[in-house]
Amino acid sequence: xxxxxxxxxxxxxxxxxxxxxxQIGEHLSGxxxxxxxxYAAVTxxxxxxxxxxxxxFDEIGVKVRSIHREKNPLKTICEAEAICVGGGxxxxxxxxxxxxxxxxxxxxxxxxxxxxxxxxxxxxxxCPTICTTNDMPIVEPQSFKAIGAIKFQINPHYLDANxxxxxxxxxxxxxxxxxxANPRRYVAGLREGCMLRYADGKLTLIGERPMxxxxxxxxxxxxxxxxxxxxxx
Amino acid sequence: xxxxxxxxxxxxxxxxxxxxxxQIGEHLSGxxxxxxxxYAAVTxxxxxxxxxxxxxFDEIGVKVRSIHREKNPLKTICEAEAICVGGGxxxxxxxxxxxxxxxxxxxxxxxxxxxxxxxxxxxxxxCPTICTTNDMPIVEPQSFKAIGAIKFQINPHYLDANxxxxxxxxxxxxxxxxxxANPRRYVAGLREGCMLRYADGKLTLIGERPMxxxxxxxxxxxxxxxxxxxxxx
Numbered sequence: 527x528x529x530x531x532x533x534x535x536x537x538x539x540x541x542x543x544x545x546x547x548x549q550i551g552e553h554l555s556g557x558x559x560x561x562x563x564x565y566a567a568v569t570x571x572x573x574x575x576x577x578x579x580x581x582x583f584d585e586i587g588v589k590v591r592s593i594h595r596e597k598n599p600l601k602t603i604c605e606a607e608a609i610c611v612g613g614g615x616x617x618x619x620x621x622x623x624x625x626x627x628x629x630x631x632x633x634x635x636x637x638x639x640x641x642x643x644x645x646x647x648x649x650x651x652x653c654p655t656i657c658t659t660n661d662m663p664i665v666e667p668q669s670f671k672a673i674g675a676i677k678f679q680i681n682p683h684y685l686d687a688n689x690x691x692x693x694x695x696x697x698x699x700x701x702x703x704x705x706x707a708n709p710r711r712y713v714a715g716l717r718e719g720c721m722l723r724y725a726d727g728k729l730t731l732i733g734e735r736p737m738x739x740x741x742x743x744x745x746x747x748x749x750x751x752x753x754x755x756x757x758x759x
Numbered sequence: 760x761x762x763x764x765x766x767x768x769x770x771x772x773x774x775x776x777x778x779x780x781x782q783i784g785e786h787l788s789g790x791x792x793x794x795x796x797x798y799a800a801v802t803x804x805x806x807x808x809x810x811x812x813x814x815x816f817d818e819i820g821v822k823v824r825s826i827h828r829e830k831n832p833l834k835t836i837c838e839a840e841a842i843c844v845g846g847g848x849x850x851x852x853x854x855x856x857x858x859x860x861x862x863x864x865x866x867x868x869x870x871x872x873x874x875x876x877x878x879x880x881x882x883x884x885x886c887p888t889i890c891t892t893n894d895m896p897i898v899e900p901q902s903f904k905a906i907g908a909i910k911f912q913i914n915p916h917y918l919d920a921n922x923x924x925x926x927x928x929x930x931x932x933x934x935x936x937x938x939x940a941n942p943r944r945y946v947a948g949l950r951e952g953c954m955l956r957y958a959d960g961k962l963t964l965i966g967e968r969p970m971x972x973x974x975x976x977x978x979x980x981x982x983x984x985x986x987x988x989x990x991x992x
Contacts, residue, residue, distance in 0.1 A: 534926055534927070536926055537926055538924050538925065538926040568936040568939050568940060569932075569935055569936055569939050614936075615936050618936075618940065655899075656896065657895070657896050657897055657898075657899075658895065659895070659896065660895070660927060660928075661928075661933070662890070662891065662892070662893070662933040662934070662936065662937055663889065663890050663892065663896060663903060664890055664933075664936050664937040664939075664940045664941065665890075665940050665941075666888075666890075666902065666903040669899065670896060670899040683925070683926070683927040685922060685925050685927070687922055688922070689918060689920055689921070689922050691771050692771065692916070692918050692951065693767055693769055693770055693771040693916070693951055694767070694893060694916040694918070694951075695893075695894075699802075700894070700895040700897075701895070702802055703801040703802055703847075703848050703851075703895065703897050704895055704897040706801050706802050706897075707801060707851065707897045707898050708897065708898075718925065718926055718927075
């Protein structure tokens with residue numbers, strides 16, 4: 527397996543996909559074309575999404591081929607050199623991927639060594655379920671099951687505080703609810719600007735901020751880029 | 760129908776259910792006992808939830824009878840003087856309500872005039888679906904369909920800004936995704952400290968902050984407590 531699971535496409539105030547593009551380039555070393563899954567886009571078109579990603583991927587010399595233009599999406603996945611799933615709304619993404627049977631097909635490819643890159647919703651769907659997304663359930667997918675290439679859940683865009691004066695649950699409170707209801711799963715709170723890379727049997731945190739780890743019965747704790755993350759595998 | 764749909768139980772820095780208790784008391788005028796649905800609780804017990812609500816409802820002289828202690832929850836709903844659904848995790852709440860067949864039973868009661876009070880997740884489940892919750896999908900309900908006593912969606916805890924430096928979607932962006940995918944529905948962004956009351960065929964906003972209205976094809980707009988809200992009905 528060769529995975530790059532990115533918290534967020536864009537840091538506040540920066541250009542789209544700017545901060546992770548060097549890592550994406552290294553992860554896709556030798557790849558000429560990626561199959562892109564744009565189905566998390568809701569308020570802009572899949573074609574726009576493809577163009578936006580292509581503009582950034584031009585910098586690493588990789589062609590972006592969006593699956594929404596293909597007559598046979600499953601065949602396109604089966605023949606992909608690499609697979610890339612973009613962010614947006616996780617429920618919209620999961621629904622369309624399930625309708626087209628992409629979850630299982632992508633898992634098979636990942637297990638055979640095809641590189642995978644996801645950011646935000648694209649990182650969420652690589653987990654066992656979509657249960658730790660931050661997104662609004664704007665449409666109903668067939669199920670919450672996702673690709674399941676990894677055994678733990680990622681919470682992308684992990685953040686520590688609520689805006690001042692807001693009484694809604696903090697992100698930590700939401701994840702504590704998740705682990706209460708799902709006591710066997712680890713959750714990795716992946717802060718913005720950070721990513722997880724799995725390659726050569728090893729999982730690594732990339733980024734300057736620590737990642738927050740949650741599991742039922744354990745106090746939440748921080749791990750850094752130098753820590754051994756094999757307990758998540 | 761007689762509904763009181765509250766954004767949030769507790770304003771930041773205040774005591775539990777303190778700010779809305781006077782309105783709840785007026786809404787439940789003449790009621791001696793409410794049937795309480797505590798199933799949104801995840802990290803604390805239903806019994807604790809019942810006690811917490813009872814402590815506040817003591818101020819208005821109303822007994823709280825939690826449905827989790829009943830052998831026949833459906834019968835308990837059918838015989839209820841009034842129904843109250845508390846906040847917490849909307850997915851956990853919907854799952855358990857669906858398993859016990861409570862959604863339809865509560866709709867029938869509401870249509871027959873039984874007073875309903877909900878806050879946060881308890882307001883969400885009164886809508887056609889749970890699709891505009893802010894909660895994390897920690898468990899998978901049978902479906903996203905909810906009670907459907909009103910025809911529009913409420914987004915409780917509506918808030919305007921992200922914490923500084925955070926690049927995740929704002930609440931407005933999330934709701935714009937919802938109306939893109941659900942073009943026929945209104946969404947009411949109900950800010951903290953506010954509630955919607957339906958009584959005598961009239962819908963009223965109660966609270967000092969405006970409510971933000973979203974519908975596909977219309978610019979989002981603010982309405983205040985003095986505005987006519989009949990367009991939502």
